[in-house]
Amino acid sequence: MVGKTAVSEARVRGLVLGSALGDAAGVVRGRWPAEGPLRIGVGTQLAAFTIEGAIRASMRLNHKGICHAPSVIWHAYCRWAVLQGIEPDRISERWTRGAGGQWPDGWLAQVPALGERRGSAPATVAALTGLTQGTLTQPVTESRGAHALTRSLALGLLQLPAGPDACATVIRETAALTHGAADAQDAALGAAELVSRCLTEDDPFRAWTASLPGRGHPTDELVRSLPMPYSASPDTVLGLLKAPGSVPDSRQLAWLAPDATASAALLGALLVVSRFPGPDTVGAALRFASGAPDGESVASTAGALLGAAHGVDALPVELLSRLEIAWVLDTLARDLLQQYVDSPGGSEYVPARDPHWWNRYPGG
Numbered sequence: 001m002v003g004k005t006a007v008s009e010a011r012v013r014g015l016v017l018g019s020a021l022g023d024a025a026g027v028v029r030g031r032w033p034a035e036g037p038l039r040i041g042v043g044t045q046l047a048a049f050t051i052e053g054a055i056r057a058s059m060r061l062n063h064k065g066i067c068h069a070p071s072v073i074w075h076a077y078c079r080w081a082v083l084q085g086i087e088p089d090r091i092s093e094r095w096t097r098g099a100g101g102q103w104p105d106g107w108l109a110q111v112p113a114l115g116e117r118r119g120s121a122p123a124t125v126a127a128l129t130g131l132t133q134g135t136l137t138q139p140v141t142e143s144r145g146a147h148a149l150t151r152s153l154a155l156g157l158l159q160l161p162a163g164p165d166a167c168a169t170v171i172r173e174t175a176a177l178t179h180g181a182a183d184a185q186d187a188a189l190g191a192a193e194l195v196s197r198c199l200t201e202d203d204p205f206r207a208w209t210a211s212l213p214g215r216g217h218p219t220d221e222l223v224r225s226l227p228m229p230y231s232a233s234p235d236t237v238l239g240l241l242k243a244p245g246s247v248p249d250s251r252q253l254a255w256l257a258p259d260a261t262a263s264a265a266l267l268g269a270l271l272v273v274s275r276f277p278g279p280d281t282v283g284a285a286l287r288f289a290s291g292a293p294d295g296e297s298v299a300s301t302a303g304a305l306l307g308a309a310h311g312v313d314a315l316p317v318e319l320l321s322r323l324e325i326a327w328v329l330d331t332l333a334r335d336l337l338q339q340y341v342d343s344p345g346g347s348e349y350v351p352a353r354d355p356h357w358w359n360r361y362p363g364g
Contacts, residue, residue, distance in 0.1 A: 018307020139180025
C-alpha cells in the first residue's frame, strides 16, 4: 500500500524490468541473439542510479527532515560518472573534498556492468563534466534528448503517495539537471504520470484508445502538449495513436518517433502500446518498438508502460532470464517500493527495521 493507493510489487517490478528489457531490445534492434546475456544500454544504467538516488533522497528526508530530491539524484549521476571514468578525480574531489573515505558509496557502485561504457549520453556527460547541475531557471544544456524521460520512468511511483502536484516539480527538476529544453521536461513528467496510471488502473491502454470525441482521456491532453512530428496537427497524431487493432506499421512508428528526443520516445511508445495493449504480446511489442530510429528509448518507454500495466509475469521469461543485471534491477524495484511503503531504514525517531538499509542507501 502506498498512501491510499494499492500498488502490487509485481507491477513495480514489471515497470523497472520492462524498461530495461526494452532498452536491451533496442540495443540489438529487436534481433535477439540465440544465446548469451542481453546487454543493457546507458539508459538503463542511468535509470538504475535514478532509482537509487530516489531511495537515498527518501532516506535523507526521513533522517534529516529536509531534502532536495533532485540534488540527491544528481549525486547519484556523479557516482555513475566516476564509475564510467568520466572526470573521476575532479568529480570525486567535489564530493569528498579531499577527506578520503570510500566513494562512490552505496551498493550500486559495486556492480561491474554499471561501470562499462554502453552508449552515449551527451547531455548528461556535458552537465557532469561541468560540475554544475541544471535547474528549471538556469539550464546547463539545451538538450531535448530522450534520457531525460527514460531514466526517470520509475519516478511515476512517487506520484502515488505524494500526489501528482507535489511530484511534478521533482520530476521536472530531475530532468532539468542535464536537459534544459522545456519539452523534454514536459515529456518526462507526462511519462511519469502515465506510469502512475499504469500501476493502478485495470486497463489503462484500452481506456485511452476507446475514449470518444468530446470525452477526452488525460493522455489526449498529454499528447496535445508535446511537439508534433513534422509539424503535424495533434488531431492527426491522436487519430493515428487511437486506432486499436490496427496492423503495426513500422513506417508509422518512424514518422511518429523520428529522432532521439524525449517527446519522440513517448509518442512512439504510445503507438506501440496502442497496437500491442495486452499482456500476451509484450515480446512482440518490444521487437516492434526497437525498429524506431531511436529504438532504445521507444522500446524502453513502451516496456515500462506495459510492465507497469501487466506486471512482471507478462515479460517473456526466456528473455528476462538472460537480461543483464536483472537481479540488480529487480532489487532496486522492490527496494523503491519498500522505501515508500514503510521505510525499512527507519527515520530520525523510528529505529530501522533493516539494520543494513542505511549502508545500502546512505542518506547523509
